[in-house]
Amino acid sequence: MSVNTSIEWCDHTWTLVVGCDPLSPACAKCYAALMAARLEAMGVEKYQGLATRVGNIGKWTGEVRFDESVLDLPLRTRKPGRWFLTSMGDIAHDKVSDAQIGSAFGVMAQAGHHTFMVLTKRIERLAALLTGTPLPNVVIGCTAENQEQADKHLPHMRALAARGWRTFVSYEPALGAVNWDGWEFLEQLISGGESGHGARPSLPAWHQAARDFAEKHGVKYLFKQWGSWGTKAFNASTGLPVFRQFPDFQTWVNKASTWINGGICLDTDGRELKSGGDMARARDEGKFPVTIMHRLGKKEAGRLLDGVEHNEGLDAPHG
Ligand code: SF4
Known part of the structure; x- marks a missing residue:
């Protein structure tokens, strides 16, 4: 069946x-x-x-x-x-x-x-x-x-x-x-x-x-x-989910304690950065911006990409 x-x-x-x-x-x-x-x-x-x-x-x-x-x-x-x-x-x-x-x-x-x-x-x-x-x-x-x-x-x-x-x-x-x-x-x-x-x-x-x-x-x-x-961060004006990023090492130093909020930090290759040493390596290798992501589960993480659902193809011909 x-x-x-x-x-x-x-x-x-x-x-x-x-x-x-x-x-x-x-x-x-x-x-x-x-x-x-x-x-x-x-x-x-x-x-x-x-x-x-x-x-x-x-x-x-x-x-x-x-x-x-x-x-x-x-x-x-x-x-x-x-x-x-x-x-x-x-x-x-x-x-x-x-x-x-x-x-x-x-x-x-x-x-x-x-x-x-x-x-x-x-x-x-x-x-x-x-x-x-x-x-x-x-x-x-x-x-x-x-x-x-x-x-x-x-x-x-x-x-x-x-x-x-x-x-x-x-x-x-x-x-x-x-x-x-x-x-x-x-x-x-x-x-x-x-x-x-x-x-x-x-x-x-x-x-x-x-x-x-x-x-x-x-x-x-x-x-x-x-x-x-997904992300726990939201855009203050739109209320839509937004992924926070550290654009550089100094921003991580300044904002890590408030921004990470139980999440993980990923370099541009998707590798997790767990320590200051990892962050310094990412800086030296040009792997910033570093993105913060949170384990939420499928339902909460949702399916908005930059605040928008992308559904093209769902309307493909059903005959
Ligand atoms: S994910 Fe890989 S192992 Fe699993 S069904 Fe597909 S091809 Fe096979």
Whole structure:
């Protein structure tokens, strides 16, 4: 069955593939593995043997399954909607056969009344397979959480776009700065921070850069969430949340006792600065401004970026 989802940018998740293996830094806190372990503990047959839970982290066992029983689900769903493939694994995992991937795209070709968002961290495999006529109701995406991953995925995404495929990027969790030059072909850019236990903070400057790039090049931009880390500071006149920054070392000396307010200090690389020595190093290395962030939880941190919700793409055609 499909899972009606709280993912902001789709109506249904299509859990054709369950199980995975970690591949990149974004996988370190894999939500799907934790969820699979929870579902197993609840006795859900589909998720038996896929993952174990170690504290608040889910660990995949290496088992990956393609669930034939839900293959035709979009065809059985008449009301047009936006489908996400897939939230509990990766359709391009090497334990999923070419024939199985082909059958999924065959269903998408038949289900023209739906829009499909296909997200993978293994975009090189999809790029190698998707050499035929692009499907107008399918948008192909990769996760690019930092510059290294963006650089790795760019040639494959560019090749898909050149063949006429619609493309998007999930910059979530954003774990480092990315120079988006070269990604002008995108239809949508989605960014967000990490939530859950042990979530890593995501600097406002990284999301601002993604937003500015998208706005400049006519790419739809969706800011999903801050995740666990936000700000306790508010603009005195507008009442909107604002991230405080120490522009230089002396401002930190003068304002630290009142501004930090239980938060953490991050240099321009997103590294936490815990001491005066760290601050001096950041100064010497040119890593100011230093940004203050607070652990708030997903709900309180919200999804305003510079006081604005960015929802482009949520109105994508539902058929
Ligand atoms: S690719 Fe996705 S599902 Fe697989 S381990 Fe990474 S975050 Fe989890």
